[in-house]
Amino acid sequence: MGGGSVKENGNLETIEKNLAEANIETKLIEGITDEPSTNLVNEHINTVHDFEPDWIIGIGGGSPMDAAKALWLFHEHPDLSFEAATKPFELPELRSKSKFIGIPTTSGTASEISNLTVITNSETGVKYPLASFELTPDLAIIDPVMVESMPKRVTAYSGMDAVTHSIEAYVAKPRTTFTDALAIEAAEILKNHLLSSYQGNQESREQVHYAQAMAGMSFANAVLGNVHSLAHKSGPTFEVPHGCANAIYLPYVIQFNRSVVEDRFAALARRIGLEGQTDKELVDSLIEWIRELNREMDVPNTLHEFGVSEEFFKEHVDTMAENAVQDPCSGTNPRETSVDEMKQLLVAAYYGQEVTI
Numbered sequence: 001m002g003g004g005s006v007k008e009n010g011n012l013e014t015i016e017k018n019l020a021e022a023n024i025e026t027k028l029i030e031g032i033t034d035e036p037s038t039n040l041v042n043e044h045i046n047t048v049h050d051f052e053p054d055w056i057i058g059i060g061g062g063s064p065m066d067a068a069k070a071l072w073l074f075h076e077h078p079d080l081s082f083e084a085a086t087k088p089f090e091l092p093e094l095r096s097k098s099k100f101i102g103i104p105t106t107s108g109t110a111s112e113i114s115n116l117t118v119i120t121n122s123e124t125g126v127k128y129p130l131a132s133f134e135l136t137p138d139l140a141i142i143d144p145v146m147v148e149s150m151p152k153r154v155t156a157y158s159g160m161d162a163v164t165h166s167i168e169a170y171v172a173k174p175r176t177t178f179t180d181a182l183a184i185e186a187a188e189i190l191k192n193h194l195l196s197s198y199q200g201n202q203e204s205r206e207q208v209h210y211a212q213a214m215a216g217m218s219f220a221n222a223v224l225g226n227v228h229s230l231a232h233k234s235g236p237t238f239e240v241p242h243g244c245a246n247a248i249y250l251p252y253v254i255q256f257n258r259s260v261v262e263d264r265f266a267a268l269a270r271r272i273g274l275e276g277q278t279d280k281e282l283v284d285s286l287i288e289w290i291r292e293l294n295r296e297m298d299v300p301n302t303l304h305e306f307g308v309s310e311e312f313f314k315e316h317v318d319t320m321a322e323n324a325v326q327d328p329c330s331g332t333n334p335r336e337t338s339v340d341e342m343k344q345l346l347v348a349a350y351y352g353q354e355v356t357i
Contacts, residue, residue, distance in 0.1 A: 006059055006105050007147050015059065015103070023356040025149065027051045029071075032060070035235055035242070036067035038082055039122040041074055048075045057101045058137075061158065062109030062118075062242060065102055069117035069135055072100055079323045082121060088328040091132035102137040107209045108158025108195070108243055109352075110165060110216020112140040117234060118242075125236045129228075131328050142213045144206035150197055155205070156297035157243030161193045162212035162247040163290070164227050167191060167254070169219040170268055170330045171261040180223035184271050186215040191289075198297050200207075225333035227253045229324040230345065237316050238308045247299045248306065251287045252306040252348045255340070255355035258283050261334045317346050 006012045007030065008151035019026050029044050044157045048056070048071050055268060056075075058068030076094050085091060094100075095295055103110025111117070115136045150158075166187040189211035196204035212285055230253070231245035240248070266279035268285040276282035291301050300306040303313060324330065330337055337345075341357055348355045 005149065005151075009103070010144055012059065016058075024055075027053070030063045032067045035063050035118070035127070035262070036070050037120040037122045041119070043211050044071055045074055045078070048072075049078070053098050055101055055311070056098050056111070057094070057103065059103045059105065061104070061106035061154070062111050062161075065104065065109065065111035066119065068102075068129070069100065069111070069121050069137075070343065072098060073130070073135065075109050075227045081097075082119070085130050088131045088331075089136050091130065095138075099138040101139045101141065103141045103143070103146065103208075104212075106150060106158040107147050107205070108161035108165075110162070110212050110219070112137055112142070113216035114220040115214050116220075120236050126323055127232045127236050129328055129355070130231060131223075136301055140213065142209060144209045147205055147209050148202060150205070152218075153298075154300050155198045155208075157241050157247070158212070159190065159197065159208060159243070160247035160250075160294070160299060161243035162186065162208070162215050163190050163194065163293075164243075164250050165212070165215035165224070166220045167265075167268065167286075168224040168227055169215065169222040169262045171257060171334045172222045172225055173330055173334060175222040179218040182214045182218035183222070184187055184268055186211040187268055188213075188272045190239065195293065195296055198256060212353045223332035224329040225253065226324070226330060226337055226342070226345065228254065228329040228341070229327035229333070230320075230349070232327055232329070233320045233323045234303075237320060238303065238306070238312075239310075240303070240306055244299060246303060247290070247294050248303060249345070250291050250346050250356050251301075254283065254287055255348075256337075256345055256357065257333065257335050259335065260298055264334075265272045266302070273310040299329065302352040303346075308350065313346075313350050317350075321346055327328070 056072045058065040104112045115133045166183045170183040193204035193207040198206045227249045230249045234240040234245040266282040270283040273287040
């Protein structure tokens with residue numbers, strides 16, 4: 001599965017040629033530009049059933065990769081309901097029909113590494129992360145050649161997705177020594193190279209591509225938190241691209257979580273070279289660094305700045321807060337979160353208010 005930019009820059013042709021030389025027959029499903037939905041799965045699943053692939057190869061950014069994983073899941077289990085699939089870590093075994101390869105063409109989602117795929121229920125408009133170690137790809141090809149021509153906006157949004165992965169994984173409840181090492185090293189590389197990658201430096205772009213995979217390995221085991229819970233609900237409702245939503249919410253969620261993991265945020269801030277003598281000063285510096293990075297990469301810092309109207313926001317904020325609390329990522333956020341607190345995070349992120357709860 002691939003297309004779009006990977007076709008335009010010639011990388012898809014190279015991949016198909018290499019597969020043909022290895023006597024591997026292929027079938028291309030392309031044109032997946034939107035975030036995957038149950039309608040999209042229904043549209044393409046018969047193609048997968050008819051071809052009966054030994055391998056499914058997801059090529060692209062987060063949306064094509066997640067779509068490929070979803071098609072893999074429902075090819076293996078055509079009778080599985082979407083509702084059953086949304087139960088965290090309860091998916092049936094895969095690989096009775098196919099195995100999976102991920103080749104990312106953006107630097108952020110780490111779908112080629114992770115045990116998640118995110119799908120929108122087309123009937124309700126609610127986005128769900130399907131979580132299971134069964135969804136972890138069998139092989140990931142992290143090739144910086146694939147991101148050399150990545151557009152600046154994609155570089156910014158996917159890069160902020162990776163920044164969010166590294167920070168959320170570092171403070172998530174299931175974190176371990178192993179996930180900490182990957183998360184904090186990824187954060188330091190991103191601090192040193194993301195802006196330079198955005199500005200077109202290819203050496204930095206390569207480093208960011210590696211760092212996003214490291215952050216992916218971390219969150220695939222430590223999971224994430226409220227930033228992703230909120231972002232998962234913002235895509236279908238407010239049409240905010242996933243990485244952009246993460247960039248907006250991250251400072252507000254850090255403010256909310258600092259009462260229980262301020263020492264963790266401070267340790268990360270210290271490691272990546274931010275200024276501050278106390279934990280409080282270091283966490284303040286971390287929040288300001290994220291906001292300044294957003295500004296330098298032309299990423300909005302509030303939902304209002306993104307373009308969500310106040311009327312539309314008020315119409316949906318209560319439902320979004322309820323859905324965000326039910327998101328699997330909320331269960332691993334370091335601080336327990338009520339529906340009212342989640343609503344206050346949304347309000348703060350809309351108006352640019354400081355979070356003091």
